[in-house]
Amino acid sequence: MADSVPALEARGLWAAYHQQPVLENLDLSLPQGEWTAIVGPNGAGKSSLLNLAIGSLAPVRGELKLLGQSAASQRRAGSIAYMAQQEHMEWDFPISVRETVLTGRYGLMRLDPLWQRLAPRLWANPSHRAAVDAALEAVDMADHAARPIGELSGGQKKRVMLARTLAQQARILLLDEPLAGVDPPSEALIMATLESERSAGRTIIMVTHDLPGARRYADNVVLINRTLIGMGSPDEMLSDAMLARLAVGAPEIAGGMRVAA
């Protein structure tokens, strides 16, 4: 059965930068169609895990699969949409909010019929516009659609990048601290949107430091500190005892790691 394939599965996963391990022997299986919050201290390897999941960081050892296939093939298929913790982008580039969100659809436009690609203004596939409009509404940025992105505040930029991710309508959303710097009313709106995305069958995998938010919305919480500390229900994982264990980290990683030069 297709749904029994995990959305994300890591087996004996090791990752390193400059031969310094940042993830050690991680085993993880996240179900499809659920909201998983990934929690851990600064430097625990959470963003690195998402980088592995989008294929921008290669494992040193072990493997990571999305819906049973490699990150690269799922990325090509448009199955995953990713929002980085910090966007490396040129905010002064003269592009509007709407155009920025539309860039999220570029991968999907490859799949449009030839005539739609050749005559974009007249015949553009209306689904792109509808997806962009819905995503802008979801983060309450529709009123700013025509503004240059360089004019926006930090929290508004974050909301636009989340809209860009939502507009992709991917099966799996990989979100790295999407609410950092976002004001409480926008945060509530975004969480409600993600909840309806989840209800529509999408998988949400979200790195967060917002423990009350994880407790309220997530189906599962994964605790990571260089390796898996625990996975379970929010109540179970966000108990004082588990959070104390998370702060201390894994006792001893068996086996050590030799990183190829």
Ligand SMILES: Nc1ncnc2c1ncn2[C@@H]1O[C@H](COP(=O)(O)OP(=O)(O)OP(=O)(O)O)[C@@H](O)[C@H]1O
């Ligand atoms: N590009 C890089 N080059 C070298 N070291 C890196 C790089 N990216 C991350 N690291 C290191 O890897 C470790 C894990 O970083 P990572 O960004 O995955 O942590 P994180 O759990 O996302 O932390 P935070 O909560 O601060 O975002 C840290 O020690 C960090 O310094």
Ligand SMILES: [Mg+2]
């Ligand atoms: Mg991070």
